[in-house]
Amino acid sequence: MPSGSRDRVVHRDGVDLFTVEQGDPGDPTVLLVHGYPDTHAMWDEVADLLAEDHHVVRYDTRGAGRSTAPRGLAAYRLAELAEDLFAVVDAVSPHAPVHVVAHDWGSIQAWEAVTDRRAATRLASFTSISGPCLDHVGHWLRRRFTAPTPRNLRQALGQLLHSWYIYAFHVPVLPGLLWRTVLGPRWGGLLQRVEGVPRRPGHPAPSISRDAANGVALYRANVFPRLGAPRARTAQVPVQVVVPTRDRYVTPQLAEDLERWVPRLWRRTAQAGHWFPATHPAAVARMVEEFTDHVDGAPMTRGLQRARHGSPDTGFGNRLVVVTGAGRGIGRATAAAFAARGAEVVVADIDLDAAERTAAEIGPAAYAYHLDVADEAAVAAFAEEVEGEHGVPDVLVNNAGIGVAGPFLATSGADWRRVVDVNLLGVVNGCRAFGALMAQRGEGGHIVNLSSAAAFAHSRSLPAYSATKAAVLALSESLRADLARDGIGVTAICPGVVATDITATTRFTGVDEVEQQRLRHKATAAYARRGFGPEKVAEEIVRAVERNAAVVPVTPEAKVARVVSRFAPGLARALGRVDVVR
Template sequence: MNAKTDGGTEAGGLPAGARERRIATGGIDLCVAELGDTARPTVVLLHGYPDSKEVWSAVAHRLQDRFHVVLYDVRGCGRSTAPKPLRGGFTLEKLTDDFLAVIDAVSPGEPVHLVGHDWGSVQGWEFVTVRRTEGRIASFTSISGPSLDHFGHWIKKRATRPTPRRAAQLLGQGAKSWYVYALHTPMLPELAWRGPLGKRWPRLLELSEKVPRGGYPTDSLPDDAAHGAWLYRDNVRARLRRPRTDCYAHAPVQLVTPTGDAFLSEHLYDDLEQWAPRLTRRTLPAKHWVPRTRPDRLADWISEFIDGSDPVLPAPASSATGSYADRFAGQLVLVTGAGSGIGRATAFSFAEAGARVIAVDRDAESAARTADMARLVGAPQAWAETVDVADEQAMEKLAEKVAAEYGTVDVLVNNAGIGMAGPFLDTSTEDWKRTLDVNLWGVIHGCRLFGRQMAERGQGGHIVNTASAAAYQPSRALPAYSTSKAAVLMLSECLRAELASKDIGVTAICPGFVNTGITATARFAGVDEAEQQRRRRRTSRLYGIRNYPPEKVADAVLRAVVRNQAVVPVTPEARGARLLSRFTPRALRGIARIQPPA
């Protein structure tokens, strides 16, 4: 056992308490590490290239309380020995022998749940589609690694029956696969890895993928990468030329596709259902090395998938049914103003897509009700938090609590807002201050605090700011409200430009007349309380007649995040005003002069 270091990991980068042993197979010794109770379901984590088992340390740490977790160094990597000679020693058939030797030792007689990343996933597809492993694999989670057989059929289909779209997909993946060609070059990969590339690789990962170190990669990296080049040489060309026709998965498969993967196109999995009938798709806004950059998300998805596929374990408490379940399931979404209206509808839509939801509102009871209902409609977890977004110190405390207890937010929806109507000369300083404090400063606080957390994590995210059609449609009746929303729109545009380099999208949502409760609490300047109430009732009645539901705005929010849209007018009148503001602003100014009925 290695000596323990700070942070709860061993010196070799594995979680504290890891038990190592060696398993002999095919003339080599495999180094196998185990964590957790051996009586629990076994999860085997299989690493890719040029990694060793330590790439899984953060995921294994999160899984060990619920499962018997097994990690092993593939032949020629880490502390496992390499075959002699290297040529022909890394075929998928021999790797399957290794896998069976490991699971026979760590889980005799019981099927295992397999998780593979990169070449670990390539191997996993082989294991889950060959006859001799049937009954030994309970589920398979594939991350950033296709079946070579499926890939071969994918290429053949696009090469023999080309269309412009298929040709573009083929060329796109061909460009992404540049490294495969390089690894087939004799001797050059070995010289590069044992020379400058091996020394600079950790820093390259930090810069390009924001990968933390923490025991990874290990000192064996140069040899691991040099040996691992034979994974490509022994398998890729042979399988792509003559892919198997019986490569059907005999266990449930969960596919996790990072949307920012520099090496694999998302289109590579377009036809996967024909090979894996029991397929669950997930997408993650991240780059290639998600076992290191998003271990929290992977651990949650692995646990949820195992719970749903293992007959011994209870079924998951909830399941995502929304249109974007593959995109948002398991993500952490914070919505302000979630106690009613657009905020509540948005929280529900994310919940239906399987997201974990934090419902924030200044009304504690309303926030709690939203969180309770979010769990009912599909959120695996939902929490209620009470805060006035205009209170800077309260927002700072909320951000600290969220980071400590729930994690870094993936999607932030700054939705809280108040209505303010009345002529400019009748609007008091206090009215202006309160409107700007909530509608503008509330958004600034959210963007500054949670946006910084996203940026520091280095794995992207998305910020949605609720502006309004009033942001670009002037009105003599809404000077304070329109000013606050116009500022939100410009803030969103500026942030979008600044945060693009950190893979953080920013969207300004601009609803029009939506049937929410904002009219019932809006303030009208320059009138007494009786007139205030009369105008609120009248405005609420008019919005009720228009009856545009907040659920449609919520759909637009989710769609905007998926598409990374900049400005989204929602209702027909909002879209019309947007067009006028861009092409015929004089007409819009003329409309603004019309005195609305009292």
């Protein structure tokens, strides 16, 4: 039992419902309803997080945990389950409506209550996770089979295949026997291996075998009667539907058409599997807090604004983008390009004055910060500050970088350390700090890392620079594979010769200060004559995020160099012997 919790038993029509409460009863009440074959303990971690600011209530539904297990299918019909929910609501919050959050079968039975006329005065909001209204599903299937387009049939048949276990549960005797003898004792291990649900005390409950066998009646009493004769069930309370994209049992397409039944609808996706509340408790708690706070009067968060049914699709509207090295060049152009498409932009640069000028040019939706990307602790603190002030970014552009040119033997250890610290470890620091936030949020995101054509067009004049940019390219490819499960896209952008002022700050090794300045002026003039501006790179970055592209060579010479490096490596090596600096 979590610390600070209080338990009670709610009696209704011969059924005892074991109930657990946490938090201050004076705070808004959130009622968490578990699914099959869980108990209230499935919500332990979510409840602990919510209890800081809410009165959190959970109960074992009939047939589960420490609640009564009545006999007969009639006792498990949706009408009885809805009455249980209202009985708990009346017991724990008799004078104020409650926010309901439900998962799996908890959500299915909560829909029955949410679409009841009493919901208008007793329920403040409803967050549904992986549990549709059976009546809505019945109508959903009918619409797809009566208009049998390839898409409709694919959706309907896909869901029917995902529901294989429902048919198995209608086999006489066998399902209960399997749960009591084979599945129940092994359920925790199966959840861990198949769904990634961590093992922890109390979940699965010691009563799992009995609970699961009892719960088979839920399917037998309700599924086919409701799918065969669906009713019109409308919800007048605000509803937030959370759709896990990797759910093995409830396909995302079931959340379509809900606006027919729910006038005030928010539809959000989660990069997770069916047991989202158990695998990502912090993400669930955050979604619930955002929604309940808004229903209680707070402004909508950026995520809720995107999820609201009927909100216009405005490109990157209601998105947050972080750009490093945004005081000038490609970074400044990228920040402006995202802002022009409706994004809020965090503009970071080691030169705060330059960052502030960029933010001022963009307007009130841009925020300037000082940041040295080579300082790991500073980047971590920056990410924490951005999250606290603006939220978790939807897009991160790791653009900050420096130039180092000159032969290998003329490049000092200090030169190597500085270029590695900024060009490679600066990207690593950004990916680590913000990638972790995106993964914890559970709603995906995108990371853009600025590599270079020098990553595959190697030159004797750029060994240090090429090495770091090749490492960024390899890092990006590895991260793309690693973070795909979290719905986080990763793109490596590889510009070629672009007219930015990086040439004015590039360090040319092995020369005196007079020659250093001459080479800088020469490189700057050559890049300017090339005439390929940073705005063109910025547009490619925006398109890459929209398409979730993996590697994007930008300039014509970068595209040619990419092809040559792949299909004519000998020619690429020969070209690399040319001194492009002096």
